[in-house]
Amino acid sequence: MNNLFLRIKIWFKVTLVAALFVYVVLFTYYNASEKAHFWYWFRHQPETTLLVLVLVSFIAGIIASMLIRTTFRTVRQIQEMQQRSRTDRLGREIEDIKTKAAMLQTKPPANPPTA
Numbered sequence: 001m002n003n004l005f006l007r008i009k010i011w012f013k014v015t016l017v018a019a020l021f022v023y024v025v026l027f028t029y030y031n032a033s034e035k036a037h038f039w040y041w042f043r044h045q046p047e048t049t050l051l052v053l054v055l056v057s058f059i060a061g062i063i064a065s066m067l068i069r070t071t072f073r074t075v076r077q078i079q080e081m082q083q084r085s086r087t088d089r090l091g092r093e094i095e096d097i098k099t100k101a102a103m104l105q106t107k108p109p110a111n112p113p114t115a
Helices: 002-031 050-103
Strands: 035-037 047-049
Touching: 002 050, 035 050, 047 050
Parallel strands: none
Antiparallel strands: 035 047
């Protein structure tokens, strides 16, 4: 029974990959000759194919998401570094206070009054 489910799973994946491949081929075929106007600045609208426009937009999206992710990671690392330095500074201050307290001379205890 497990063998049957394994075969169904494999054939489902093969069919899914084949359908995706056919879609990509059809998408490329129908959009390779379609013209599109791309506006990026006032009075600048170059004419390009829709396929090139989609590919450039996809790549720009990937680059933008990588930059945003890197920015958030850098901000988080800076905050962790500040927290770590703050903790280290407080630790050094506590050690300094303990050292100064140990250096203080203590008064000998007063003699208790005799009765």
